[in-house]
Amino acid sequence: xxxxxxxxxxxxxxxxxxxxxxxxxxxxxxxxxxxxxxxxxxxxxxxxxxxxxxxxxxxxxxxxxxxxxxxxxxxxxxxxxxxxxxxxxxx
Amino acid sequence: xxxxxxxxxxxxxxxxxxxxxxxxxxxxxxxxxxxxxxxxxxxxxxxxxxxxxxxxxxxxxxxxxxxxxxxxxxxxxxxxxxxxxxxxxxxxxxxxxxxxxxxxxxxxxxxxxxxxxxxxxxxxxxxxxxxxxxxxxxxxxxxxxxxxxxxxxxxxxxxxxxxxxxxxxxxxxxxxxxxxxxxxxxxxxxxxxxxxxxxxxxxxxxxxxxxxxxxxxxxxxxxxxxxxxxxxxxxxxxxxxxxxxxxxxxxxxxxxxxxxxxxxxxxxxxxxxxxxxxxxxxxxxxxxxxxxxxxxxxxxxxxxxxxxxxxxxxxxxxxxxxxxxxxxxxxxxxxxxxxxxxxx
Numbered sequence: 555x556x557x558x559x560x561x562x563x564x565x566x567x568x569x570x571x572x573x574x575x576x577x578x579x580x581x582x583x584x585x586x587x588x589x590x591x592x593x594x595x596x597x598x599x600x601x602x603x604x605x606x607x608x609x610x611x612x613x614x615x616x617x618x619x620x621x622x623x624x625x626x627x628x629x630x631x632x633x634x635x636x637x638x639x640x641x642x643x644x645x
Numbered sequence: 646x647x648x649x650x651x652x653x654x655x656x657x658x659x660x661x662x663x664x665x666x667x668x669x670x671x672x673x674x675x676x677x678x679x680x681x682x683x684x685x686x687x688x689x690x691x692x693x694x695x696x697x698x699x700x701x702x703x704x705x706x707x708x709x710x711x712x713x714x715x716x717x718x719x720x721x722x723x724x725x726x727x728x729x730x731x732x733x734x735x736x737x738x739x740x741x742x743x744x745x746x747x748x749x750x751x752x753x754x755x756x757x758x759x760x761x762x763x764x765x766x767x768x769x770x771x772x773x774x775x776x777x778x779x780x781x782x783x784x785x786x787x788x789x790x791x792x793x794x795x796x797x798x799x800x801x802x803x804x805x806x807x808x809x810x811x812x813x814x815x816x817x818x819x820x821x822x823x824x825x826x827x828x829x830x831x832x833x834x835x836x837x838x839x840x841x842x843x844x845x846x847x848x849x850x851x852x853x854x855x856x857x858x859x860x861x862x863x864x865x866x867x868x869x870x871x872x873x874x875x876x877x878x879x880x881x882x883x884x885x886x887x888x889x890x891x892x893x894x895x896x897x898x899x900x901x902x903x904x905x906x907x908x909x910x911x912x913x914x915x916x917x918x919x920x921x922x923x924x925x926x927x928x929x930x931x932x933x934x935x936x937x938x939x940x941x942x943x944x945x946x947x948x949x950x951x952x953x954x955x956x957x958x959x960x961x962x963x964x965x966x967x968x969x970x971x972x973x974x975x976x977x978x979x980x981x982x983x984x985x986x987x988x989x
Contacts, residue, residue, distance in 0.1 A: 564755065566732065568657070568704040572650045577659065577706040579734045579756065584659060586650040 558600040559630060559639045567595045567638075576638050585636060589629060598639060604630060651889050654935075657925060659886075660707035660736075661700060662893040662904045665693070665724070668717035671740050671776045673764075675802060675843060677905060679834040680713040687896040690720045692917050694727055696894065699921050701731035709736045711904070713896065716743035722751045729756045738762065738800065740779065741786030749789040760800040760826060761786055766813035770806055774843075787821035797823040798864065802830050803853060804843040811856060815863065826864045827857075829972075831905045832961040850972055884952035888934040892925070900924050902934045905957035942969050 561567060564579045573589035592611055594601075602610070604626060611622040633639045666687055669680035688696065700708075708728060715721050715737055728735050736758040744761075752759060761783050765771030768780040783799075790797045799818040801807050807814070815825045832840040845853065857863060887902035894900055898916035901907045913931050914924035925931065939953030953959075954970020962971050 566704070566706055570650070570656055571653050575650075575655070575659075579707075582707065582734065588650070 556603040556605055557641050557643050558603050559598055559633075559641050560600055561598045562638055562640055565638050567598055569595045576633075576636075578638060585633075585638060587629070587633070592625075593629070600642070604641075648884060651884075651886075655890065657700075657703035657705050657922070658892055659705070659890045660709055660734075661705055662709045662711065662891060663696070664711050664713065664894065664896050664904065665715050665721065666713040666718050666896050669712060669714040669740070670717060670742050671714065671779060673740075673762075673775045673835070674839045675764075675774065675804070675830060675834075675836045677831060677834040677836050678711075678713060683713075683717070684896065688898050688916070690724070692898065693720070693724050695917055696898070696921070697724065697728050697731060697733070701728075701733055703922055703925075705733070707734040707736060709738070709891075711738040714740055714743070716748065722748070725752070725757070729754055732756070734758070736760065739786075740775070741783045742779070744786040744789055746789050749793050749795070752790075752795055753793040755794065758796045758798070759790060760798045761790070761823075762800050762802075763814065763817075764801055764804065764807050766810040766817055770810055774804070774806065784821075787823060790823075791821050797821070798826040799823050800826045800828055800866075802828045803845060803869075804830055805845055805849065806843065808845055808849050808853065811853075811860075811863075815860065824862060824864065825860075826866060827853075827869070828866055829869055829955065829958070831955070831957055833905045833907070833957065837961070885937075885954075885956055887956065888931040892931070900928075902931065903957060905955075906960065937966055939967055939969055942973075947973070 566577045568575050572586065574587040574593060574595060576585040576587060577583075578585070593607065597607060608619070608622045608626045611617055611626065612619055630639070630641075634641065664678060666683055667678060667680050668683035669676070672681060710725075716739060718724070725735050725737070734756045737752075738760045739762065741761045762775070763771055763780070763783045764774040765780070771780040772778065787797065787799070799814065799821075801811075801814055811825070811827070818825045830836060830840075830844055832844075853869075857865065857869065887906070892900060892902055892913070893904045893907070894916065895907060899907070899912055900914045900916065900919070900921070901911050902913070911930055913928040914921075937956060942948050942951075942953040951970070951973055954973045956966050956970075958972060959968045959970050960966055
């Protein structure tokens with residue numbers, strides 16, 4: 555099962571030096587997410603699976619599989635809990 | 646608010662205050678823009694569309710639209726449609742006079758917020774400030790908007806006159822499915838002449854701070870972070886967002902740090918001749934504003950809540966930047982005298 559993530563309705567994201575800046579028009583609210591350059595903002599167009607992102611980080615930054623998986627899972631879970639993104643699984 | 650990330654410098658504003666015209670069908674005595682007649686040099690339709698395109702390309706998320714009265718522009722609804730097609734949120738500040746069922750239908754969009762201005766809970770308190778009949782016009786506009794899927798707020802400027810009617814205004818807004826939003830009175834535009842007559846005194850500002858704590862649903866548009874307490878810390882900014890999170894575009898396309906600092910010394914650039922991205926990233930005026938420090942506030946126990954307050958009020962009352970907001974809670978509770986306003 556591979557997971558892709560998409561922005562929730564009313565949410566926008568853009569790249570900044572610290573990482574990602576999310577804007578949720580319900581509020582509106584801002585969320586500053588310090589991902590540096592590890593996650594591209596078009597990741598949330600479903601262009602890459604979560605697993606693909608983990609592998610990319612593992613390769614680019616010589617991280618262990620476990621470390622990259624933990625980090626990506628943590629970030630995406632936080633963003634889901636804040637109502638910014640949702641996951642769509644594809645088999 | 647994650648100041649550390651803001652201080653790194655954002656690639657673009659989060660939102661831009663855009664005054665689209667000086668034309669207005671009212672003559673409110675405290676108008677920050679000194680609005681009335683349309684002035685020569687206001688941006689054309691094509692120029693406005695280009696502004697929207699440029700800011701959308703930079704991923705500016707939101708326009709805070711004002712004027713004058715935005716609906717006085719014949720092309721206003723078309724401009725808003727264009728912004729919405731680009732995915733931009735528009736927060737429109739209006740006196741409501743030109744809102745009818747047709748306009749409300751055009752505004753029926755989840756990307757639209759509407760703030761209808763009102764400065765009293767009754768015609769007797771509102772109309773001397775905003776004009777005869779303006780109170781009833783607001784109620785009529787709120788009635789048109791109520792039946793739509795539009796986030797509506799009633800916006801009032803905190804003055805000595807509106808201070809005692811905040812509860813009544815909160816109830817009035819709720820009757821129309823709206824929230825109350827309270828703006829800070831600043832001595833710019835026609836506000837300079839009415840400042841001494843209308844500005845709240847120290848005791849009223851202290852009482853207002855307490856009142857805000859008991860009314861967390863009331864928004865302030867980050868006008869009152871100088872008097873914010875811990876209870877409202879998570880509700881908005883704890884510092885001035887000018888040149889860091891936001892800036893202002895005037896009807897002629899002049900770019901300024903904020904709507905309340907449109908004196909010539911704060912002119913950062915002119916659209917369409919200058920590129921907005923270049924202004925945002927390279928303007929010496931903006932760089933200077935971003936480095937603004939209010940040293941005398943840094944030892945204050947409230948510094949983390951306000952960072953010295955509103956520079957615009959400090960500037961208009963003391964004719965310089967880098968000095969404390971005279972309306973801050975620390976000043977209110979100290980033995981310092983209220984700083985006298987500077988006559989224009």
